[in-house]
Each structure stands twice: as structure tokens, then as C-alpha cells.
Amino acid sequence: AVSGMTARGAFIVFEGVDRCGKTTQTQRLVAALQSRKVDVELCRFPDRTTATGKIIDSYLKNGVELDDHAVHLLFSANRWESAQAIRKKLAAGTTLIVDRYAHSGVCFSAAKQGMDIEWCKAPDAGLPAPDAVIFLKLAIADAMKRGQFGEERYEKQDFQTKVLDNFMQMKTDSWRVIDAKRPIDAIAEEIETLALDIINSCADKPLETLWK
């Protein structure tokens, strides 16, 4: 970092299929960084607390039916609602550890009939871009060994298989792919080292814009 200036925070996004361990690992990472006195916050998408988040929550719990395009735009709007706050926090030096972001948005919607990846990417173009995407890679068969999928709309084997295919299609060389089948502690250790490296390397770099 340039001396006299606050180094910006890193924007680190976790992605993966249901039950791959995102919640477990994002929480572990935030605790580990806090114990190293890193200024850090945990966020997750969808943010079910906002106006759009409440509709999304009801949709996921099968409370309301919505057109596939409409709900896709709501998930994107739910991120746009936070975009300004994300930029401000990063600029003020706070590192953000984020449980799902726009890649989930694309991969889940594009798993539906008649929806394609290009159309799904468009509404998220222009959002703050992650400095790193950490992909917790887990086969669906292994995810299912972690207990039954839940009761929510997308928590079904066939659908999750399509979602995983979409993630593999979207993956770029810059993604950090983690073998999520290993014990929780081993994964957490690898991720902590990786995150410290990402935080150091992006302190002087401008935040980029997604898909532009």
C-alpha cells in the first residue's frame, strides 16, 4: 500500500453448489482474519433483509411464483442495492468476504429451461467485480452425502447438477478452485493463506467492474 493512504479492502467472493461449505468457510475465514486484526465483514447474497430480498426469500421458500426472468432481475437488483455500500466499505479499507454473488445469479437462472448464460449476465454487468472468486468444488453426489438437500426451490439433485455444469462453463483461469471434499480444517487453512495473499496483492489495485 502507498504510505499515508488507507489500503483498500479486498472483495473476496465464495461460490459453489448447495452444501459445498460456503457458509462454514466464510464464517471461519472472517473469524481467522479478525484474530489477525484484519478489518473484515461477512456479506451474503441474496440479502434476504431488504425489500427485494423479502420477495426472493418467499420465492425460494415456494411462497410466491414468479416468472424466471423477473426473479433473475430481482436477484440482480438485490446486489445493486448493495453496490454503493460495497464500494464505500472497500475504499475505507474493509475487506468483504461474500457468500455467493453474481456467478450464482447466472448459474442458477441459466439452469432453467429457456434461460441462457449471456442473457443472465447482462443485468449484473457494471457491479463491483470481485478481486477473487474462491470456488468450493464438490460433486453433487458428495454434497448429497452431507444430508438431504433442504426444502427450498432449487435444492434438488438434477437442478444442482445443471448449476454445477454452468459454474464449470463460467470458470476462468483466475478462479481459485478449492477441493471442498476434504475436512473443514484443511480447507479453512488453505483458504486463510489464499485470502491473506489476495488482501495484500489487491491493496494498491483499483477495484474492477464486473463483465465490462
Ligand code: Z5A
Ligand atoms: N441464488 C440464485 O438463484 N441467484 C442468485 O443471484 C443468488 C443465489 C445470489 C439461496 O442461497 C439460494 O439462492 C441458493 C442459490 C440461489 N439456492 N440453492 N441451492 P443461500 O446462500 O441462502 O443458500 P445455500 O447456498 O444453499 O446455502 P447452504 O445450504 O447453507 O450451503 P453452504 O453454505 O454451501 O454449506 P454449509 O452450510 O457451510 O454446509 C452444509 C453442510 O455440510 C453443513 O451441515 C456443514 O456442517 C457440512 N459441511 C461443511 N463443510 C464440510 C466439509 N468440508 N466436510 C463435511 N461436511 C461439511
